[in-house]
Amino acid sequence: MNSRLSNKFLLLIMLCAAFSIDASPVEEAISAVLKPLQGGLKGQVLGAMDAKVKQENYAFEGSRIVFEHQRWNVIKTSICKNHSENIEVYSQCTQAALNLFKLGCKQFQAKSTRSPNQTSEMRMYCNAVATYKPVVARISAPRTETANQTPKQLCNAATVRAMGRYDAELTRERNRLCGEYKGLNNK
Numbered sequence: 001m002n003s004r005l006s007n008k009f010l011l012l013i014m015l016c017a018a019f020s021i022d023a024s025p026v027e028e029a030i031s032a033v034l035k036p037l038q039g040g041l042k043g044q045v046l047g048a049m050d051a052k053v054k055q056e057n058y059a060f061e062g063s064r065i066v067f068e069h070q071r072w073n074v075i076k077t078s079i080c081k082n083h084s085e086n087i088e089v090y091s092q093c094t095q096a097a098l099n100l101f102k103l104g105c106k107q108f109q110a111k112s113t114r115s116p117n118q119t120s121e122m123r124m125y126c127n128a129v130a131t132y133k134p135v136v137a138r139i140s141a142p143r144t145e146t147a148n149q150t151p152k153q154l155c156n157a158a159t160v161r162a163m164g165r166y167d168a169e170l171t172r173e174r175n176r177l178c179g180e181y182k183g184l185n186n187k
Contacts, residue, residue, distance in 0.1 A: 050120065061096040063089075072120040074101070074128040087137050094134035101128040151181035 053070045055078075068078035080093035108114065108122030158174035 058100060060100045063093040063096040065093055065097045065100055067097065069124060072124045074124060074132070076128075076132055079132065087135075088139055091135045091137040095136065098129070098132055098134045101125045101132065105129050151177065151184055155181040 050070060050072045053068050053075070055066060055068050058065045063080075064082065065080060066078070066082045067080070068075045079097050080090055083090040083093045102125075104125035105122060105128075108118060108125065111118065114122065155174070155178040158170070158177045162170040162174040
């Protein structure tokens with residue numbers, strides 16, 4: 001009796017997960033039915049549902065990747081939140097997390113036989129690969145001024161002053177400053 005009941009509950013759970021149906025009412029009903037049962041059946045059924053938020057923690061590609069999942073769906077906002085204070089480390093972690101999901105999906109797909117939980121886990125990783133967009137950030141030091149920036153700025157300012165005016169002095173000043181700037185660029 002227990003194995004037939006277990007199989008029916010597992011099927012119901014898998015259907016809820018496959019169609020992204022809110023399984024909360026189903027969980028409550030299953031918990032009520034399984035409450036009198038002792039031992040592993042209750043844990044097996046509820047575990048197959050992945051009803052509670054679970055945290056995973058992996059060391060992968062030089063990053064400590066932490067993420068949570070529930071009902072066989074990765075909670076995207078939880079991915080690498082342990083690195084949220086440092087954008088460079090966070091970016092590296094999110095990119096490594098995507099690679100971890102790709103590897104997990106590939107490894108589960110390569111298995112010829114899978115348990116129902118492994119099938120659900122494979123879908124979770126493959127869905128994460130399809131939907132997760134890692135943060136790509138590169139922070140670099142500010143550019144230092146080059147010797148050419150100041151003459152260029154002087155040339156630009158003289159050009160603006162000379163615009164629309166027929167002042168020979170302003171034109172000579174512009175030509176001199178812009179000539180100096182162009183001479184620096186030709187060296």
